Amino acid sequence: MVRTGAQYVESIKDNRCIYIGGERVQDVTTHPAFKGISQTIAGLYDISSDEKENMTYLTEDGTIANKIYMIPKSIEDLKDRREAIQKWANATCGFVGRSPDHVAGYLAGFASRPDVFARGGEQFKDNVSKFYKHARDNDLFLSYVIIPPQTDRSKASHEQENKFTAVGVYEEKKEGIIVRGSQMLGTGSAVSDYIFVSCITPLRPGDEDHALSFVVPLDAPGLKLYSRPSFAADKPSSYDYPLSTRFDESDSLIVFDDVFIPWEHVFVYRNIDIVRAQFHETPAHVYGNNQAQIRFVTKLKFIIGIAKKVTAMNGIDKFLPVQEKLGELAAIVASVEGMLLASEYNYTTDENGTAYPNRRFLYGVVGLQDTIYPKVIHMLRDLVGGGVLQVPSSYKDMINPETRDDINRYIKSTDVSAEERVKLFKLAWDVIGSEFAGRHQQYELFYNGAPFVTKGYSFRNYRYEEVVDLVDQFLESYQIPQSFEEQVL
Numbered sequence: 105m106v107r108t109g110a111q112y113v114e115s116i117k118d119n120r121c122i123y124i125g126g127e128r129v130q131d132v133t134t135h136p137a138f139k140g141i142s143q144t145i146a147g148l149y150d151i152s153s154d155e156k157e158n159m160t161y162l163t164e165d166g167t168i169a170n171k172i173y174m175i176p177k178s179i180e181d182l183k184d185r186r187e188a189i190q191k192w193a194n195a196t197c198g199f200v201g202r203s204p205d206h207v208a209g210y211l212a213g214f215a216s217r218p219d220v221f222a223r224g225g226e227q228f229k230d231n232v233s234k235f236y237k238h239a240r241d242n243d244l245f246l247s248y249v250i251i252p253p254q255t256d257r258s259k260a261s262h263e264q265e266n267k268f269t270a271v272g273v274y275e276e277k278k279e280g281i282i283v284r285g286s287q288m289l290g291t292g293s294a295v296s297d298y299i300f301v302s303c304i305t306p307l308r309p310g311d312e313d314h315a316l317s318f319v320v321p322l323d324a325p326g327l328k329l330y331s332r333p334s335f336a337a338d339k340p341s342s343y344d345y346p347l348s349t350r351f352d353e354s355d356s357l358i359v360f361d362d363v364f365i366p367w368e369h370v371f372v373y374r375n376i377d378i379v380r381a382q383f384h385e386t387p388a389h390v391y392g393n394n395q396a397q398i399r400f401v402t403k404l405k406f407i408i409g410i411a412k413k414v415t416a417m418n419g420i421d422k423f424l425p426v427q428e429k430l431g432e433l434a435a436i437v438a439s440v441e442g443m444l445l446a447s448e449y450n451y452t453t454d455e456n457g458t459a460y461p462n463r464r465f466l467y468g469v470v471g472l473q474d475t476i477y478p479k480v481i482h483m484l485r486d487l488v489g490g491g492v493l494q495v496p497s498s499y500k501d502m503i504n505p506e507t508r509d510d511i512n513r514y515i516k517s518t519d520v521s522a523e524e525r526v527k528l529f530k531l532a533w534d535v536i537g538s539e540f541a542g543r544h545q546q547y548e549l550f551y552n553g554a555p556f557v558t559k560g561y562s563f564r565n566y567r568y569e570e571v572v573d574l575v576d577q578f579l580e581s582y583q584i585p586q587s588f589e590e591q592v593l
């Protein structure tokens with residue numbers, strides 16, 4: 105079954121425990137910090153449940169599901185999946201990183217390689233397969249926390265002053281486990297149905313109690329979310345902050361205050377090797393990052409669309425140096441899009457016939473994201489000039505009879521009304537300058553790990569054989585001269 109937006113909204117009205125601003129949230133769907141993003145996610149489900157959008161597929165079990173849960177078997181499947189994800193990315197202009205399609209890709213990746221989980225016992229393989237089907241057939245929204253909280257990164261989890269700083273198994277019971285501790289950083293968790301919890305940073309011997317992988321529903325007793333400040337709640341209107349008000353996903357520290365996890369929700373139990381293998385010996389990480397790149401391409405396109413409109417509105421697009429800057433932006437964005445398509449076109453398959461976007465091109469661009477995004481933002485900042493601050497404090501100044509005439513007279517461009525101009529420049533500010541914009545710079549830098557981690561992915565996945573062979577072949581084409589007289593070609 106695929107859900108509608110209304111069904112999704114109903115599903116998150118439960119007893120979840122979220123704290124923000126010193127208070128517990130009573131209803132996440134109406135609280136000012138989370139209302140905007142829950143409505144945005146509801147909008148995504150309205151798109152996918154609309155038959156005309158072609159976002160569903162027939163599963164191998166004969167059910168109808170959202171394509172975000174597809175396990176691709178061919179290039180056509182990869183294309184289908186991309187086009188579905190693209191529809192959602194278009195609806196959020198690429199500014200919602202952890203929409204439900206992100207972790208759905210991880211689950212699909214896990215389910216395609218149940219043998220990896222079977223290494224810990226047949227029951228874990230079954231748990232993964234059953235939960236994947238449950239999530240797929242109920243069109244669930246999962247977020248994830250897979251990083252231990254920042255305390256002392258030079259120490260392993262078990263070496264921290266408080267052993268249960270990072271989430272770990274506190275007690276084993278017949279029916280399941282009790283987990284205690286915390287994990288960062290739950291983007292979108294406040295408005296999701298379940299959280300997938302594990303650890304992607306390397307665990308060390310002695311960390312077995314932290315070597316877990318499980319899912320937990322948001323209303324599980326003892327589960328608490330501590331949200332960062334909202335960028336949506338205090339804003340005067342969507343006209344003033346169009347992105348902050350709709351797309352602030354929220355990020356939360358997740359605390360496990362002795363939370364009971366039934367065995368059927370446990371995928372990996374006290375096994376360091378399988379915790380690592382679930383990400384990298386299955387297509388999970390590849391599918392998650394493929395979704396991230398589809399979203400990233402959309403976001404970059406949206407940003408250069410703003411650059412094009414702003415320069416036209418200010419009449420500076422007629423200057424050659426400005427055209428050069430627009431051309432550079434276009435070249436960057438076309439390259440990122442090209443890498444996405446190259447990863448699809450050069451797909452590989454595993455022994456089960458599951459199709460993977462090519463890792464060389466996927467991780468090649470992942471490894472550059474920490475420089476691409478700040479550069480594009482800087483170039484937009486350069487092109488908009490002070491126009492983003494030559495705007496009234498809020499829409500109220502634009503409708504107040506005392507002030508509106510001045511605004512209409514002075515904040516305008518040729519053939520463009522003040523209302524239209526202010527609208528565009530306020531959007532540009534939400535991309536480059538608002539607190540929401542600053543969080544997005546941090547997001548693109550870190551969502552997939554720190555830059556040294558993402559460049560490690562490019563390093564490990566490039567497959568250097570081909571390029572080393574090229575050099576070796578050339579080196580073999582000439583030798584050291586055997587005498588002083590031998591001629592150099």
Ligand SMILES: Cc1cc2nc3c(=O)[nH]c(=O)nc-3n(C[C@H](O)[C@H](O)[C@H](O)COP(=O)(O)OP(=O)(O)OC[C@H]3O[C@@H](n4cnc5c(N)ncnc54)[C@H](O)[C@@H]3O)c2cc1C
Pocket residue numbers: 202248249250251253254257288289290291292355543546547550551552553554555556
């Ligand atoms: C906006 C945002 C949203 C996020 N959403 C999610 C989410 O939904 N789910 C989730 O699980 N996580 C999420 N994260 C967490 C993200 O995965 C981490 O921020 C990321 O893995 C880096 O870890 P860290 O923040 O602890 O930084 P650190 O690991 O502390 O790294 C900070 C810096 O320290 C240096 N450094 C640290 N360790 C080393 C080392 N071993 N060698 C060399 N240099 C080092 C590097 O300069 C690095 O950039 C999110 C983060 C952000 C910022």
